[in-house]
Amino acid sequence: MFTASLADGTLINLLQNNYSKEVLERLRNNDSFFCPDCKSPVMLKLGExxxxxxxxxxxxxxxIGHEPETADHMAGKKLLYDWLxxxxxxxxxxxxxxxxxxxxDVFVEWKGWKIAFEYQCSTISPSLLNSRxxxxxxxxxxxxWILSHKKANFKSFSKFQWSFICDFxxxxxxxxxxxxNMKSLYVTRPTPIATKQVIxxxxxxxxxxxxxxTTCQRVISEVQPIITYKQWLSIKNKNRSMIFRFIDKKKYALFQNLYLAHIPPPCFPVEAGWPVRAMHWIEQPCYMWQLWILLDNIIQKKSDLIFLNDILKNFYKRVQMNHISLRTLPLVKHSKPEDAIEHYxxxxxxxxxxxxAGDYSYKIVRExxxxxxxxxxxxxxVKMARELIAHT
Structure with missing residues (x-):
């Protein structure tokens, strides 16, 4: 840590003044230092x-501060502090x-906001992240919350990495x-294409x-997904051609229901497997959870009228049956899993x-x-992609 109190209560901030090593050595020889929070003695380390x-x-x-602090964490705090x-x-x-x-780690008041910057270098649970x-x-x-760039993988997101997605x-x-090292902040917007894989x-x-x-705020708000429908067609074609690879319990349950409906898995309906907003809440590839929606609400439906409330109930029934898994996103406050269903x-x-057909009710008008x-x-x-592009 960079702050400590002297015996008389004076707060020393190693970042605030450009202390030379000689000055700090004299200070260490003549004074004692204490943690500002727990008041226990602390040591001043002057390493190379x-x-x-x-x-x-x-x-x-x-x-608050008993855990050893990494060089990366200290460098991150210093970088943010110096920049501000x-x-x-x-x-x-x-x-x-x-x-x-x-x-x-670093606090600043800006435009009426009290902003607490947290630079995270170690793995913490989503529940602790949510609690803090x-x-x-x-x-x-x-x-x-800002993740260490060393902990980030921009092609494959772990559950830990997903938990740092924010939408403020x-x-x-x-x-x-x-x-x-590069003294840079990276703003990444992931589009999930599989349980871990993202573009x-x-x-x-x-x-x-x-x-x-202000520049940071603008850039963060303007980052758009780079994936095109042409890329998505390639992903969807791969989903069909490789659908029998890596069959886990969730995929097996889906296949059983497809076969009961006389649908060979590689020939699943064209209407399944398209990107929609808020789909980052759902772990499975979008073709899987969208197939469950079609199976439960359209394919096996006897009447031609369906209700949004029933669609959502059926979706969460599949979650309870462990056919669909939801991500834990403690920093996402402006969307929820139901939004992905409504967008679909x-x-x-x-x-x-x-x-x-009315408030939150829909009529099935074609097969x-x-x-x-x-x-x-x-x-x-390809035809459906063109149709979707026409609606954007």
Missing amino acids: RKIHHFAHYQSANCS CQQKLNPQVEHYISSIKQRA TTSYVQAGYTPV INKHGVLLSLDT SSQKRLQLSSTTSL VQLLIEVGVLEE LLYPSHENEALDCD
Whole structure:
């Protein structure tokens, strides 16, 4: 950590003043240092490889800062602090909030917002992430969680990485990551194409005096997905041709239901397997959960009228049966899993399968398209992609 108190209560911030090593050595020889939070003694470390910092003794019992701090974490805090100082925003490093017993890595007040920057280098559970976020919000702070760039993989998202998707500026959800070597903030918007695999669009912001918080806010809000319908057709064709690979329990259950409906899995309806907003809430590839919606509400439906409430009930029934899995996204506050279902229903209206019959009720107006072989499936998918493009 970069802050400590002297015996007389004076707060020392190693980042605030450009202390030379000689000055710090004299300070260490003549004074004692204490943790601002737990008040236990701390040591001043003046190493050659790490940034000068304070650290607790092993016997300390501090719930806030007892864990050893990595060089990457210290470098990230310093980078954020220095960048905000360049904008003359008067940031505070390791800002302690007594009401929630949490310490923000870097705190700043900006345009009426109390922003708590958290630079995360180690793995934490989504439940802990959610708990800390909730505490910040209840205390009137806006938490901004930034993942270490070293922990990020932009082609394959782990559950840990998904838990850092946030939508406080970009309502579609983005991942913020910090590269301390390049002194850059990366804004990544992932489009899931499988349980882990994603296609990411990304913007890089150099954290310099010319890059303001306003610029960051604008760039984050403007990041758009890079995937095209041409790319998606390739993904969908791959889903059909490789559908029998890696059959797990969820896929096996889906296949059973398809066979009961006399549908060979590679020839699943053309209307399944299209990207929709908020689908990042669902772990399975979109063709799988969309097939469940078609099976439960259209293919096996005896009447031609369906209701959104029933569609959602059937969806969550599949979740309870472990046929569909939802992601835990503690930082996503402006969408929910039901949004993906509603957007898919809207897609079915756009391609002419459904039409609105009243408040949240829909009439089935045409049958689904069932290709009989792979080439026909590709032709039908191309036609439907053109139809969807016409509605965008």
